[in-house]
Amino acid sequence: MSELFTQSAIIAVVAGGIRLAVPLLIASLGETYGQRSGVLNLGVDGIMLLGAFGGYYAVLKTGSPWIGLMVGVAVGIIMGLVSALMAVTLKAVQGISGIGVFLFGLGMSDLLFQKWVGTPRPITKFPKLDVPGLSDIPWLGEMLFQHSVVIYVAFAAIPFSMWVINKTTFGMNIRAVGENPEAADSLGVSVPRIRWATVTIGGTLAGVAGAILAIDLGIFQQNITNAQGFIAIALVYFGAWRPLGIMLGSLLYGLINALVLQMKVLEIIPPDWSDIAAMTPAVITILALVVVASRFQPPSALTKPFTRGA
Amino acid sequence: MSLEDVRRRRILAYSVPILAVVGALIIGTIMLIALGADPMKGISRLFSGAFGSGNALTETALKATPLLFVGVGITIAFRANVINIGGEGQIVAGGLLSTIVALNAPDMGPFVMIPLVLLAGLLGGAIWGAIPGALKAYFGVNEILSTIMLNVVAVQLMNYLLRGPLIDPLEIERGTRIPQTQRLVESADLPRLFGSGRFHIGPLIAVLAAVVAYIVLWRTPLGYRIRAVGQNKDAARYAGIPVKRTIVLALTMSGALCGLAGAVLVFGSESHRMVTDGSTAGFTGNAGFNGIVAALFGGLHPLWTVPASFLFGGLLVGGLSLQRAVQVPSALILALNGLVVIFVVSSERFRKRLLEQPPEVIEDGDGSKSVEVTEDSGPPGRDGPPEDHIPGDDS
Secondary structure, three states, X not given: OHHHHOXXXXXXXXXXXXXXXXXXXXXXXXXXXXHHOOOOOOOHHHHHHHHXXXXXXXXXXXXXXXXXXXXXXXXXXXXXHHHHHHHHHOOOOHHHHHHHHHHHHHHHHHHHHHHHHOOOOOOOOOOEEEOOOHHHOOOHHHHHOEEEHHHHHHHHHHHHHHHHHHHOHHHHHHHHHHHOHHHHHHOOOOHHHHXXXXXXHHHHHHHHHHHHHHHHHOOOOOOOOOOXXXXXXXXXXXXXXXXXXXXXXHHHHHHHHHHHHXXXXXXXXXXXXXXXXXXXXXXXXXXXHHHHHHHOOOOOOOOOOOOOOO | OOHHHHHHHHHHHHOHHHHXXXXXXXXXXXXXXXXXXXXXXXXXXHHHHHHOOHHHHHXXXXXXXXXXXXXXXXXXXXXXXXXXXXXXXXXXXXXXXXXXXXXHOOOXXXXXXXXXXXXXXXXXXXXXXXXXXHHHHHHOOOHHHHHHHHHHHHHHHHHHHHHOOXXXXXXXXXXXXXXXXXXXXXXXXXXXXXXXXXXXXXXXXXXXXXXXXXXXXXXXXXXXXXXXXHHOHHHHHHOOOOHHHHHHHHHHHHHHXXXXXXXXXXXXXXXOOOEOOOOHHHHHOOHHHHHHHXXXXXXXXXXXXXXXXXXXXXXXXXXXXXXXXXXXXXXXXXXXXXXXXXXXXXXXXXXXXXXXXXXXXXXXXXXXXXXXXXXXXXXXXXXXXXXXXXXXXXX
């Protein structure tokens, strides 16, 4: 057990945890916009898978992780628009339509991967950026300030999202549409337009999350997300629809998974026990769902399609 | 609206799921062309691989079996307006508990062992369904999220058990450590029918389960309560129906059927072991999700889910022939299944509008008109397929 408390092991766990948290964080943040406006998009995992393959394939062909990221954005926008069409305009049942998107993404990403790539080949990852000055701090520097560029941006998106949701007119409209669409509508806020926007933002960030996941790992494989898109949706509840809570939830996942990984590497726990350890974040999430359900109210209009005058 | 008009609109409404499949197949054809494959050859191999021979039909029936269990289970939950997307986890839980029972119970011959392991599967799935049911009913936890998270827990539990306590002792001796159990007790093997083929009693059990579910839903007070809760929770409560208990029961039954699928997957398998490749799909073949497709295509009616499962089981089997014939991975079928779901739920509003009719009042067992529930689904052949809504989540 003592090997775990060496400097290098602790640093590896914290730095690894932050890395692993990022795809979850981005996907959850995106999903938050949709849910705050009253739309539950269950297709996140499918969009992440498509974004992951698109990003991976683009990097494989061009060698540039930035082009990969852009492809992730593009895939996310397209799938976000499709999700918005289904949920907002066609008023499809939100709990099920997302399963369709998930199956489509799961099948499609696997199909294209097998057809166009076949055997997995590693790709160029994002460049690392050591924050000048800060990265030299002992312990903290290695944990927090020697990451790839996208990770800093992802964490910067948290205060940015808090500002957008809480302080801007757009954010106020999102909340109004999510809490009381009839009132928002009567005040001249277009409910469909706001929801189209939020669901597209959510889809875009899901695509980005997938691309970052694949490019950060430097590889693609079938079902690479391993249900992370679904976990991201649960984390929105976990975080009680607030960006800070979502960050805590994502970090919890990332850190526990990194810890399990590190314990496996150091052979502290037998390999089969690592599955039990990996179960803990899911169990904690379920418990957190119970607490959140008793303390916080979801946006009142969540999962309810809006029809004027209905 | 004239009667003729009503009938025409009904026929149009019923054909929506079929149009969804046709639409998906058209997109599939376009994708085959885009990938440089011969679409005619691909599609014809898809169908001949699924339905073209006795062997193909056997494989299709076996593939359809877990879809049917899950589809029927999900239908029961949906009827109570509960969305169960935890089929994957419930299948795993059923497979695990039936495996544990088979490993530990003394061999009491097939007449005891087969019902025993099936019951264990049922129980495993029921437990995995009851948890989100209770969380929803008593703690207000959204069942979509809890079932998702329980899928995650189930796969890790499976990996732990199959790599640890349940692993084949031979795997440890040889040091190969493949995460699988030993060959399970022979008297629990599902009996094969039709001589030497692979066809076993699993598909028959699944069809039986669909019939039972139909009877329960439309011919018993419990089924009435489930549908009443699904149609209007407040009215049901007002009529004295125990809403919370009904929700827990619906999800428990839903999970139990998925659990049966798990037991059938283990004891009807070629290897007669439970094996994991580390993912849920490795054990379930995504049946927990594909079963939703079958249930939607079957109009959320247990009996219509039977042919629906057979169709989608066939497509999954035929996908492998398609892959061999035109070198397009069978993952194509999964993508098309996704499109079917997307098309069906997206066109639901139009379908409902086509069927708009004044609600009828059905009578309670004692003749009192307590709750207004539209009696929309009789047996197929009598009234045609069901025409009601897909429930949304209003928690």
